[in-house]
Amino acid sequence: MAGFDLDGQVTVRHFHLYLISDATGETLNAMSKAAVSQFEGVEVVERLYPLVRTRKQLERILADITQAPGAVMFTLVNHELRDLLTETCLRLNVPCIPVLDPIIGALGSFFDAKARNQPGRQHALDAGYFRRIEAMNFTMAHDDGQSTHDLSAADVVLVGISRTSKTPTCIYLANRGIKAANVALVPGVPLPAGLDAIAPGGTLVVGLTTSPDRLVQIRRNRLLALNAQTETDYVDLEAVKREVADARRLFLRRGWPVIDVTRRSIEETAAAILSLHDRRTGTEASPPPPLLA
Structure with a gap:
């Protein structure tokens, strides 16, 4: 106590x-x-x-x-x-x-089995380990709008305006073996052609959004950390509200699922994305079979 x-x-x-x-x-x-x-x-x-x-x-x-x-x-x-x-x-x-x-x-x-008592057994270099390494390499090469020509090769693409936790969420997903890319929405900048190349029902694209008030606070702290000018449209509340609204309209037009990250941790956001991915790929866990008498 x-x-x-x-x-x-x-x-x-x-x-x-x-x-x-x-x-x-x-x-x-x-x-x-x-x-x-x-x-x-x-x-x-x-x-x-x-x-x-x-x-x-x-x-x-x-x-x-x-x-x-x-x-x-x-x-x-x-x-x-x-x-x-x-x-x-x-x-x-x-x-x-x-x-x-x-x-x-x-x-x-x-x-009804005896444990192996082998140190570090969970870190064995199995197929899952190499899948995670491959996913991490892919994610780092496709961070923040890089290499958008092959976004259809990703398992998941996250789209959102600046400071909506796209990169850390992608890294978390990569550590789970998911090849994740992310694309930032910037006012006045068109979407990369690679997004349009994704076939319907193919790579999962998820829109990330957040509260404008919270976003302004995060962005202002970011600018302060960089010793940058803090009085710009980047942190103007009305401008940020327009950014958030435009992003939501885009997500709606494209039919992309949307996750509000305002009150979610990275782990919670990633869990929601993994659930969407599993449903998309048909790998969602099924109920266990009935016990045999």
């Missing part, structure tokens, strides 16, 4: 959090952020230690924990390393959390 000072304000407490992984640590990083975000008045100093696979590596980390004790979250499959880490945390009286154990245990019981 968060504390409060004499003025009724939430007081912030600081903690150390150690993330120890025998792989890249991506899983740990995501899980720790999701968990810590649930606590008000808590701020953590995270220290991530990836690719920990030897006793010598772990002993150096344990020296850090001993010097500044804090909670530990880990994904280690080596039993010797797990035992050493657990014993040290017990001696220091700090939590030591094997984050994947409950999941692997429950699935093992359900599958």
Whole structure:
């Protein structure tokens, strides 16, 4: 529970959090952020230690924990390393959390199978890995209106006015193996011919829009960061309202699905696009078959 000072304000407490992984640590990083975000008045100093696979590596980390004790979250499959880490945390009286154990245990019981206990197995260089690399290369080559001659080769094309999160959304999609391109709508500039070359029912084109008020705020912050002039049509509210309205009319004429990103995170926008893509390609998850008696 968060504390409060004499003025009724939430007081912030600081903690150390150690993330120890025998792989890249991506899983740990995501899980720790999701968990810590649930606590008000808590701020953590995270220290991530990836690719920990030897006793010598772990002993150096344990020296850090001993010097500044804090909670530990880990994904280690080596039993010797797990035992050493657990014993040290017990001696220091700090939590030591094997984050994947409950999941692997429950699935093992359900599958009636034993886990492989192989470090970094989720990052094996399989076909999916190479598909993601190919998608990332495509996306970077087709960012912000580049290489518009072959937009029909994309899985998804995002269209929207400036600062509607097109690029980060495309990168997120590419990391999921989706070849994503994006095209910016600029007042007075015609659409690239590559968009017209997309056959009906072919590549999915999605329009991104947002609130004019929010867009002005984002654009103004962008100009300030660049030390650029801040009194232009780019951040004029009435001009931005016209941009947004013109973009919506374009999306309607073209029959493109529209996603309002005003209150969506990149992940939420990408999830909505993936759902549209799956329906378009017929890969949407179907209900599971009935269990056999």
